[in-house]
Amino acid sequence: EAGVTQFPSHSVIEKGQTVTLRCDPISGHDNLYWYRRVMGKEIKFLLHFVKESKQDESGMPNNRFLAERTGGTYSTLKVQPAELEDSGVYFCASSLSGGIETQYFGPGTRLLVL
Amino acid sequence: AQSVTQLGSHVSVSEGALVLLRCNYSSSVPPYLFWYVQYPNQGLQLLLKYTSAATLVKGINGFEAEFKKSETSFHLTKPSAHMSDAAEYFCAVRGSGTYKYIFGTGTRLKVLA
Numbered sequence: 506e507a508g509v510t511q512f513p514s515h516s517v518i519e520k521g522q523t524v525t526l527r528c529d530p531i532s533g534h535d536n537l538y539w540y541r542r543v544m545g546k547e548i549k550f551l552l553h554f555v556k557e558s559k560q561d562e563s564g565m566p567n568n569r570f571l572a573e574r575t576g577g578t579y580s581t582l583k584v585q586p587a588e589l590e591d592s593g594v595y596f597c598a599s600s601l602s603g604g605i606e607t608q609y610f611g612p613g614t615r616l617l618v619l
Numbered sequence: 620a621q622s623v624t625q626l627g628s629h630v631s632v633s634e635g636a637l638v639l640l641r642c643n644y645s646s647s648v649p650p651y652l653f654w655y656v657q658y659p660n661q662g663l664q665l666l667l668k669y670t671s672a673a674t675l676v677k678g679i680n681g682f683e684a685e686f687k688k689s690e691t692s693f694h695l696t697k698p699s700a701h702m703s704d705a706a707e708y709f710c711a712v713r714g715s716g717t718y719k720y721i722f723g724t725g726t727r728l729k730v731l732a
Contacts, residue, residue, distance in 0.1 A: 509662065536718065547623075548663075548709065550719040561719060596663065605651050605670045605713075608720065610663035 507531065509611035511597050517617045523585040526614045530579070530599030537580050538600075538608060539572060543593040551595075554580060555602070587618045621646045621712050625723035633731045638697040640726050642684075642710030645691065652693045653711040653720065654684055663709065669693060680704070705730045 510529045518524050530537045539551040551570070552562040556577035565572070569588070574580040584591050594615050598608040626641040644650055651670050655663040667678025674686040684695045693710060707727045711720040 538719070540720075540722075545724075547724045548711075548720075548722040550721070553718050561717075564719070598663075600718075605668070607653075607665050607668065609665075610655070612660065612662040 509597055509599050509609050511595075511611040511614050513614060514612065515615045515617075517619065518587055519619050520589055521586045523583065524587055524616060526582045526584075526595050526597075526616070528580045528582070528597030528599075528611060530597070531609055533601070534599035534609075535577070535602045536600040536606070536608075537574060538598040539580070539582055540596040540598065540610075541593050542596065542613075543590075548596065551582075584616075587616075589618050592616055592618045621650070621721045623710050623712050623721055623723035625708075625710050625726050627726050628724060629727050629729065631729040631731055632700045634702055635699050638682075638695070638700045638704065638728065640695040640708050640710075640728065642693045642695065642723060643691055644693060644710075644712045646712055648716070651713040652684075652686060653713070654678065654682070654693075654695050655709045655711065657707045657709065657725075659706075666695070666708075700728075700730045702730050702732065704728060 512527045537554040542548045550564040553560045554574045571583045594613040596613045598610045600606040600608045622645045624643045653668045654666040667676045669686045677683045682697045709725045710723040
């Protein structure tokens with residue numbers, strides 16, 4: 506069974522540019538999460554989808570970040586315009602519904618904003 | 620509010636020695652607790668989880684953790700370190716009624732030959 510995949514693995518952009526990160530969850534997982542780790546700090550929750558609906562977006566830092574989940578399958582996270590402080594590793598995770606379902610994480614996208 | 624504290628951002632042990640990685644949590648509701656490991660260039664992999672069943676939880680690769688409510692701790696241990704255990708380890712808490720995980724800052728484990 507394929508795990509959570511993320512694309513690209515690395516992205517280097519200049520301040521003010523736009524970047525779009527993609528996440529493909531494990532097939533059949535209704536729950537999809539985005540997290541971010543800024544260098545040296547903890548991994549922080551950004552938002553949670555249930556199928557195509559945003560269940561919790563309390564961790565989104567500001568309106569420069571836009572997350573979508575088309576048809577309840579893959580998800581994209583767009584940063585527009587990117588700022589220096591957006592640099593970090595963006596993780597995606599997915600899980601089944603119900604109970605204490607384990608969140609399975611992807612390898613992350615390393616974003617560097619110059 | 621829930622929080623997790625991992626003492627020691629870097630821990631070094633000799634091969635064959637005991638591994639002890641510390642995690643303390645704060646939660647106003649019965650917590651669900653997790654340990655994840657991240658090997659270089661890989662995603663986070665679940666080592667073990669506590670979901671209010673047995674307080675001693677056994678995970679993969681010989682790791683285990685004990686939930687101690689009185690100490691609000693969930694320390695990760697392994698009797699004998701192996702070179703392949705070198706990685707970064709994350710403790711996380713999830714409260715009842717929420718799906719999001721609250722992570723600690725991570726502990727990077729180095730195993731010395």
